[in-house]
Structure formats: C-alpha cells, structure tokens
Amino acid sequence: xxxxxxxxxxxxxxxxxxxxxxxxxxxxxxxxxxxxxxxxxxxxxxxxxxxxxxxxxxxxxxxxxxxxxxxxxxxxxxxxxxxxxxxxxxxxxxxxxxxxxxxxxxxxxxxxxxxxxxxxxxxxxxxxxxxxxxxxxxxxxxxxxxxxxxxxxxxxxxxxxxxxxxxxxxxxxxxxxxxxxxxxxxxxxxxxxxxxxxxxxxxxxxxxxxxxxxxxxxxxxxxxxxxxxxxxxxxxxxxxxxxxxxxxxxxxxxxx
Amino acid sequence: xxxxxxxxxxxxxxxxxxxxxxxxxxxxxxxxxxxxxxxxxxxxxxxxxxxxxxxxxxxxxxxxxxxxxxxxxxxxxxxxxxxxxxxxxxxxxxxxxxxxxxxxxxxxxxxxxxxxxxxxxxxxxxxxxxxxxxxxxxxxxxxxxxxxxxxxxxxxxxxxxxxxxxxxxxxxxxxxxxxxxxxxxxxxxxxxxxxxxxxxxxxxxxxxxxxxxxxxxxxxxxxxxxxxxxxxxxxxxxxxxxxxxxxxxxxxxxxxxxxxxxxxxxxxxxxxxx
Numbered sequence: 001x002x003x004x005x006x007x008x009x010x011x012x013x014x015x016x017x018x019x020x021x022x023x024x025x026x027x028x029x030x031x032x033x034x035x036x037x038x039x040x041x042x043x044x045x046x047x048x049x050x051x052x053x054x055x056x057x058x059x060x061x062x063x064x065x066x067x068x069x070x071x072x073x074x075x076x077x078x079x080x081x082x083x084x085x086x087x088x089x090x091x092x093x094x095x096x097x098x099x100x101x102x103x104x105x106x107x108x109x110x111x112x113x114x115x116x117x118x119x120x121x122x123x124x125x126x127x128x129x130x131x132x133x134x135x136x137x138x139x140x141x142x143x144x145x146x147x148x149x150x151x152x153x154x155x156x157x158x159x160x161x162x163x164x165x166x167x168x169x170x171x172x173x174x175x176x177x178x179x180x181x182x183x184x185x186x187x188x189x190x191x192x193x194x195x196x197x198x199x200x201x202x203x204x205x206x207x208x209x210x211x212x213x214x215x216x217x218x219x220x221x222x223x224x225x226x227x228x229x230x231x232x233x234x235x236x237x238x239x240x241x242x243x244x245x246x247x248x249x250x251x252x253x254x255x256x
Numbered sequence: 257x258x259x260x261x262x263x264x265x266x267x268x269x270x271x272x273x274x275x276x277x278x279x280x281x282x283x284x285x286x287x288x289x290x291x292x293x294x295x296x297x298x299x300x301x302x303x304x305x306x307x308x309x310x311x312x313x314x315x316x317x318x319x320x321x322x323x324x325x326x327x328x329x330x331x332x333x334x335x336x337x338x339x340x341x342x343x344x345x346x347x348x349x350x351x352x353x354x355x356x357x358x359x360x361x362x363x364x365x366x367x368x369x370x371x372x373x374x375x376x377x378x379x380x381x382x383x384x385x386x387x388x389x390x391x392x393x394x395x396x397x398x399x400x401x402x403x404x405x406x407x408x409x410x411x412x413x414x415x416x417x418x419x420x421x422x423x424x425x426x427x428x429x430x431x432x433x434x435x436x437x438x439x440x441x442x443x444x445x446x447x448x449x450x451x452x453x454x455x456x457x458x459x460x461x462x463x464x465x466x467x468x469x470x471x472x473x474x475x476x477x478x479x480x481x482x483x484x485x486x487x488x489x490x491x492x493x494x495x496x497x498x499x500x501x502x503x504x505x506x507x508x509x510x511x512x513x514x515x516x517x518x519x520x521x522x523x524x525x526x527x528x529x530x
Contacts (some may be wrong), residue, residue: 005280046412139264156345156346157347158346158347159347159349160341160345161317161343161347162341162347162349164317165315165316165317165335165337165339165340165341166334166360166361166364166412167335167337167362168364172364176360176363176364177349180351180352181349183351
C-alpha cells in the first residue's frame with residue numbers, strides 16, 4: 001500500500017475517533033449537568049431516563065399511530081407540494097413572460113415562515129390532519145417550484161432543438177426532454193421540500209392539533225414528562241434524517 | 257422532367273433578415289440550390305455567411321424567411337419528418353444509454369421495445385459503436401457521442417440527412433476517420449446528404465458537389481463538381497486531384513474569408529475605442 005492511501009486511511013481513522021470522542025464528551029457533560037442539580041429538576045434528565053422513556057414509547061402501540069399519522073401527512077404534503085411545485089416551476093421556467101412576472105412573488109414568499117398562514121389553514125381545513133397537510137404542502141411547494149424554474153432555464157438548448165427536429169409535441173417535449181433533464185433540480189427540490197414538509201406538519205401539530213408526533217411532544221411538555229418529550233423529539237429527528245437518506249438513495253442520476 | 261422534380265431538396269430564393277440593435281442585417285440573400293437524390297452535397301462558407309441560419313431554416317427550426325424550401329417538390333413549413341438533423345453541439349441525451357439515445361425517435365413514434373431496439377442495434381453497428389449499447393454519453397469520447405447522434409438521426413429514416421459541422425469539435429485525425437465512416441454509411445444507405453461545413457478538406461473529401469457561399473449577406477458564389485472516384489476514403493487527401501480541388505475552392509473562399517476577418521477586426525477596433 002502506498003504512502004498516500006495509508007495517510008488517507010489514517011485521516012479517516014482520526015476523523016472517526018474525533019466524532020466518537022465528541023459524542024462521549026457530550027454524553028458525559030449531559031450526565032454531569034443532569035446529576036449536578038443546577039437546573040430545575042427534570043429540565044435535563046439523565047440520558048438513562050430518556051432511554052427508558054424511548055423504550056417505553058417504542059414498545060407501546062399507541063405511539064406508532066401518532067408517528068404514522070405525522071408520516072402520512074408529510075408524505076401527502078410532499079406529493080401535493082412537489083407536484084404543484086414541478087408544474088408551476090415548468091410553467092415559469094418555460095415562459096420568460098410568466099417567469100419575469102411571477103417569480104419575484106415566489107422569491108419573497110419562499111423564505112417567509114409559513115406558520116403565519118396556520119390560522120387561515122386551520123379555519124379552512126380544521127384542526128385535524130387537513131390543516132397539517134396544507135402546511136406541509138405549502139412548505140414543500142416553494143423550494144420545488146424555485147428549483148425547477150431555474151433548472152428549466154439551464155436545460156441545454158440543443159436538446160430542445162433535437163426534440164423540435166424530431167417534431168415532438170408539447171407533451172412529448174415535457175415527458176421525454178424536460179423532465180429527464182430536470183432530474184437533478186427535482187431531486188434537490190425533493191430533498192429541501194421533504195425536510196420543510198416534515199417541519200411544516202410538525203409545527204402545525206405542535207401549535208394546534210389532537211394527534212400526531214408534534215401533538216405528543218407538546219402533550220408531554222404540558223404534563224412535564226420531560227424524558228418522554230426528549231424521546232419523542234429524538235424520534236422526530238430520526239424520522240426526518242431517515243426520509244432525507246431515503247431520497248438521496250433512491251434518486252440516482254444515471255450517466256451523470 | 258424538370259430539374260426541380262428530380263431533386264430531393266430544393267432551396268429556392270431563400271432570404272433571411274434579422275433586426276439587430278445596429279439595424280437590419282441580411283444574413284442570407286436569394287440562396288438557391290438543389291440536392292439530388294442520393295447525392296452528397298457540401299455547403300461551405302466563411303464564418304458569418306449564415307450557414308447555421310440556413311441549417312435551421314432547412315431543418316424547419318427557424319421561420320420568418322422569404323423564399324421556399326421544398327422536399328420532393330412540396331414546400332415545407334416547420335420541422336419535417338423527411339429531414340434529419342445532426343447538430344454541431346453535443347446533442348446526445350446524457351440520461352439515456354447509447355441504445356436508448358439511438359432508439360429515441362422510434363420510441364416517440366410509438367414503436368414497440370423489441371422492434372426499436374433491434375433497429376437501433378443495427379444502426380449502432382453501422383456507426384461502429386457495437387459493444388457500447390449500454391454506456392451513457394459521459395462514458396464515451398466526443399467522436400463516439402457524435403456517432404450516437406448520427407445514428408439517432410438515421411433511426412428516423414430521413415429522406416435527407418442535414419448536418420451542421422458535426423465534426424467541428426473533434427481533432428483533425430478523428431475527423432478524417434469519421435469522414436470515412438460517414439462516407440461508408442452514406443453509400444450503404446444511398447443517403448441524400450447535405451453537409452454544412454467550414455472545412456475545405458472535409459467538403460472535398462466527402463462531397464459530390466460543393467456549394468461555396470459568400471460572406472455576409474450569404475449568397476451562393478459558385479458550385480464545384482468534385483469528380484473524385486467513389487468509393488472514396490481519407491487516403492484521397494494525398495492525391496494531386498484532391499489538392500487541385502482544395503486550391504480551387506480556397507481561391508474562391510479566400511476573398512470571402514478575408515472580408516469576414518476585416519469586418520470582425522473593424523468591429524473590435526470600434527468597440528475598443530469606446
């Protein structure tokens with residue numbers, strides 16, 4: 001084995017060691033604070049208590065119906081929000097007129113916290129999953145629309161000319177040329193959109209709801225069952241991370 | 257039989273004007289020529305003679321011109337099934353394998369998988385890419401990608417193969433060898449071909465006739481018959497007759513190329529003074 005590869009392996013080994021050490025230090029610090037009694041009892045519970053609460057949650061059936069609800073809301077949000085985002089992005093990207101006219105609105109609305117729309121959504125869709133899906137959809141729509149609109153403008157013009165030279169109609173142009181050429185921006189939009197869709201659904205649940213993971217977190221908070229609150233937070237975090245990993249894995253880019 | 261009816265493609269009095277910020281610009285003026293069935297015609301001109309504009313007009317991608325383009329006697333309007341275009345730029349679909357790139361026009365025409373793959377495989381063999389069916393364009397060389405694009409265009413079985421400097425981005429040696437390949441294909445299919453190029457050697461190596469264009473506005477300056485034996489290959493470039501044709505064409509083209517050079521230098525000087 002040559003020197004460069006040896007040192008590369010050494011480097012990776014050091015990085016892993018540092019990561020593990022950081023986790024251990026954080027864990028010990030957490031335990032020290034929990035044991036010290038400096039903070040109100042229960043604000044920083046021992047990680048063993050959190051672990052026990054997590055185990056308790058994961059072995060109780062009722063917990064899963066809440067996770068399923070939140071995941072279902074997020075999934076529907078992504079389908080609706082991403083679908084609408086792709087359609088609007090295509091329309092804005094393909095027409096210079098529409099793009100110039102409407103895209104500034106998208107740019108201003110995209111970074112606005114969508115939570116300000118929640119009261120309207122609650123009035124429109126009620127306290128149940130409807131308003132959560134609406135929040136998630138709204139959150140997912142903007143990154144997808146912006147990503148696709150700018151992606152359309154970067155489609156190699158010669159590929160469009162090839163399509164025209166083969167006499168492709170509008171639908172065939174979109175199906176056979178635009179959409180495949182847009183796989184990278186759509187993947188980016190999905191990645192960003194999935195994250196914010198989960199955030200949107202959780203936020204809406206935390207604010208006002210009667211079921212779901214966000215509702216559970218707030219319920220544990222109001223009952224001051226802090227280890228359970230942390231356990232539910234950990235699950236929410238894991239769910240979001242898993243979703244992103246799945247998207248990164250399944251959206252492959254052939255030939256690129 | 258009138259000469260027009262005996263032609264596969266007729267370009268008849270085509271004039272194209274553009275409006276630019278500096279005023280009206282005539283890119284092409286009264287361009288007329290005809291391509292006979294099975295003929296290999298090369299169209300050569302200096303940069304700025306409107307070659308690419310003419311390519312887009314004949315292919316039906318550019319409208320708003322005066323005159324007519326006729327295929328088998330019928331005027332065409334827009335992209336036409338009878339004309340297959342090969343572009344100068346990289347034009348293979350990066351997300352499709354060689355096989356799926358070549359099968360593309362058959363796929364959009366609704367042909368079944370088995371049949372279109374069988375046809376695509378034949379064309380892939382014809383352009384010498386067998387063994388690379390399942391590679392993506394990023395895994396091929398520039399010359400291989402251009403051959404993929406050529407096979408894709410041929411898959412639609414166009415009456416007329418229309419090419420815009422398809423080898424311009426490749427090195428000289430690859431160009432000569434791909435020229436040989438193109439000649440073989442053209443002769444095997446008896447493919448009526450119109451090649452637009454700026455390379456005199458390429459035009460003489462490949463064509464039955466060479467149309468020389470003037471510098472802006474682009475007009476037909478002269479048409480040369482290339483009376484070199486067929487089947488031909490790139491060895492022809494070392495023959496005396498080849499050299500003679502190149503010299504003759506250069507003699508005509510030189511004046512036009514010089515005008516183009518003068519004008520672009522004048523523009524550079526003007527903009528430099530601002």
